[in-house]
Amino acid sequence: MSQLHLKIITPEKLLIDEEVSQVNISTEQGILGILPNHANLMAKLEPGELVIKRGAKTDSIAIGDGFLQIAGNTLSVMTDLATFASDIDERAVEEAKKRAEVALSQTLSDEEYAETFASLEKSLAQLHVKRRHRVR
Numbered sequence: 001m002s003q004l005h006l007k008i009i010t011p012e013k014l015l016i017d018e019e020v021s022q023v024n025i026s027t028e029q030g031i032l033g034i035l036p037n038h039a040n041l042m043a044k045l046e047p048g049e050l051v052i053k054r055g056a057k058t059d060s061i062a063i064g065d066g067f068l069q070i071a072g073n074t075l076s077v078m079t080d081l082a083t084f085a086s087d088i089d090e091r092a093v094e095e096a097k098k099r100a101e102v103a104l105s106q107t108l109s110d111e112e113y114a115e116t117f118a119s120l121e122k123s124l125a126q127l128h129v130k131r132r133h134r135v136r
Contacts, residue, residue, distance in 0.1 A: 002036035005074040006052065008061070008082050015061075015082050022053040023075055025068060026125075032068075034075055041070045045079055047118075047125035049132070060085040062129040064122045081122050085133040088126050097123035 003019035023034045026048025045066040052059045064081030100120035108116060 002073070004034065004036040004038070006077070007074065008050070008077045008079070010079060010082050016052070018054075020052050020054050024049075024051040024053075025077065026050070026063065027068070034070065036073055038070050038073075038075075040072075041068075043068050045077070047081070047121040049125070049129050050077065050082070060129050060133050062088060062122075062126040064125065065118065081125075083126060083129075085129045088130040090127065090130050093123050093126045093130070097127065 003021060004023065006016055006018060006020045006023060007014065008016040021036070025032050025034065026046045027043040028046055029043065031048075032043065045063060045068060047064050048062075050061045050063045052061070062081065062083045062085065063077070063079045066077065066079030068078070069076045097120060100116050100123060103116045104113070104120065
């Protein structure tokens with residue numbers, strides 16, 4: 001069976017560089033499902049969830065802003081945040097969310113507002129992924 005080569009790159013490291021069977025990812029246009037031999041494409045990411053399927057195994061990752069590129073049979077995801085659901089510290093993210101909400105209620109410059117809003121979006125994405133994939 002054909003596989004898709006997935007690379008997830010953050011400013012800190014290459015998180016994933018392996019063969020997978022499917023990827024679902026949040027983009028500005030909505031959730032995009034990517035299978036092997038997908039048409040070449042570039043898209044802007046939105047903070048949200050990236051789901052990796054390797055046969056019967058599934059992993060979920062909270063992602064931030066960034067871009068994806070599909071060229072040949074390789075999907076490259078370049079993002080400023082990529083954290084596996086199991087590695088998310090829900091309490092710390094909840095505190096970051098509260099700090100961002102308080103900051104947004106104050107008078108901020110345009111740049112401070114944009115940075116704070118981006119931080120809030122990333123916190124919300126992480127909380128969504130963590131809460132969705134809690135061990136029951």
